[in-house]
Amino acid sequence: MDGLIDIGANLTHSSFDTDREAVVERAFAAGVRHQIVTGADLPSSRQAQALAQRDPGRLSSTAGVHPHHAAGYDASLLEDFTALLQSPRVVAVGECGLDYFRNLSPRDAQRRCFVAQLELAVHLGKPVFLHERAAHADFAAILRDYAGALVGGVAHCFTGSVAEVEIYLGLGMHIGVTGWICDERRGEPLRQAVTHVPQDRLLLETDAPYLLPRDLSPAPASRRNEPAHLQHIARVVAGLRGETLEALATASTANARRLFRLPDGPAGGTAASPTITGTGS
Numbered sequence: 001m002d003g004l005i006d007i008g009a010n011l012t013h014s015s016f017d018t019d020r021e022a023v024v025e026r027a028f029a030a031g032v033r034h035q036i037v038t039g040a041d042l043p044s045s046r047q048a049q050a051l052a053q054r055d056p057g058r059l060s061s062t063a064g065v066h067p068h069h070a071a072g073y074d075a076s077l078l079e080d081f082t083a084l085l086q087s088p089r090v091v092a093v094g095e096c097g098l099d100y101f102r103n104l105s106p107r108d109a110q111r112r113c114f115v116a117q118l119e120l121a122v123h124l125g126k127p128v129f130l131h132e133r134a135a136h137a138d139f140a141a142i143l144r145d146y147a148g149a150l151v152g153g154v155a156h157c158f159t160g161s162v163a164e165v166e167i168y169l170g171l172g173m174h175i176g177v178t179g180w181i182c183d184e185r186r187g188e189p190l191r192q193a194v195t196h197v198p199q200d201r202l203l204l205e206t207d208a209p210y211l212l213p214r215d216l217s218p219a220p221a222s223r224r225n226e227p228a229h230l231q232h233i234a235r236v237v238a239g240l241r242g243e244t245l246e247a248l249a250t251a252s253t254a255n256a257r258r259l260f261r262l263p264d265g266p267a268g269g270t271a272a273s274p275t276i277t278g279t280g281s
Contacts, residue, residue: 003033004234004249005256006227007176008095008129008156008205011037011059012047015209015224020051023208024058027227033253034262035059035227038129038207040066040095042077045084052089060262062129064094070105070113078120085124091260093121094129095156098142101134110135111142118146121153127259128153130173136160140167147171152259157207158190165193169201174259176203179213179225179233181240195241199251203259204237206230 006027016023027035037052039045039062048061063084065073084090096117098110105113121128130153132139154174158165165175175197180187194202212225213232231245238248257264 003253004031004204004230005253005262006032006035006206006208006230007154007203007256007260008038008178009035009208009227010040010210011035011051011208012039012044013209015222016226023226023228024055027230028058030228030231031249032227032230033058034256036091036129036256036260037061038095039063039084039090041069041072042080045081045090049084049087049090053087056089060089060091060260062092062094063090064092064096064117064129065113066095066131067097067099067110067113068102068104070110072105073109073113073116075116078116081117081120082124085120085126090126091262092127092129092153093117093124094153095131096128097131098135098139099131099133100138107138111138114139114142118142118150121151122146122149125151127151130155131157136164140171143171143173147173154203154259156205157211158193159187160193161189162193162196165196169198174201174203174255176205177233177237178205178207179211179216179229182213182215182233182236184215191240194237199243200255202237202248202252203256204230204234204248204252206233 037048039048045063052059052061154176155168156176157178158175159180181190206225206227208225208227235245238245
């Protein structure tokens with residue numbers, strides 16, 4: 001089986017502070033050859049970049065402002081994010097988008113922040129790592145204004161319907177699937193939608209430490225998800241799509257390499273693994 005790529009792992013989360021290096025090692029042993037570490041604000045984006053620089057063979061990162069933090073975004077941060085995104089280890093703009101489910105930032109601030117990051121992605125020629133929750137209409141409308149100029153992106157942690165899949169595909173986006181698909185109760189719309197995703201637009205992710213697959217057995221006592229569980233998610237996705245695990249792994253990995261311009265090869269590089277120090281936010 002070709003190695004898997006986890007396109008969304010929150011390795012800067014404080015729950016990984018005591019064993020971050022071991023988490024990366026376990027994932028590698030479980031066939032996860034590369035991980036993209038998610039940035040959600042300026043501090044975590046810098047931390048994610050630092051992790052990727054220390055282990056470039058197995059880690060890359062994103063840089064952006066999650067909608068929860070949109071109220072704190074202003075034009076003065078543009079220079080900082082532009083500098084971060086110049087690094088070849090920082091492969092996408094985001095996590096960016098809209099979240100009307102929790103509204104931790106005002107909706108108008110979320111929309112302004114989202115637009116600013118889409119414009120930055122267009123300017124820099126980098127793909128976008130997108131977040132949308134309970135905001136599909138506004139999200140799709142804003143994205144539609146920029147889709148033709150973007151170099152691509154992914155609807156991260158997609159949980160929506162077949163109709164939403166079709167909209168995002170029409171806007172040139174990939175679809176990121178997490179362990180949400182392993183929940184036969186809440187995940188039923190996604191379990192139906194995943195069969196409508198073309199093989200060349202499907203990406204896999206854990207969103208660790210969140211979204212531990214519900215059907216994972218034995219479940220860790222901590223309830224913490226980690227990238228080592230990506231193969232379990234891949235097996236569920238492959239079963240629903242009527243594909244072999246090998247075919248799914250080969251396709252999703254090729255998709256990730258192409259979208260994020262990752263190096264070819266099972267490990268995304270050959271650098272030795274150094275000690276990864278704590279960078280929790």
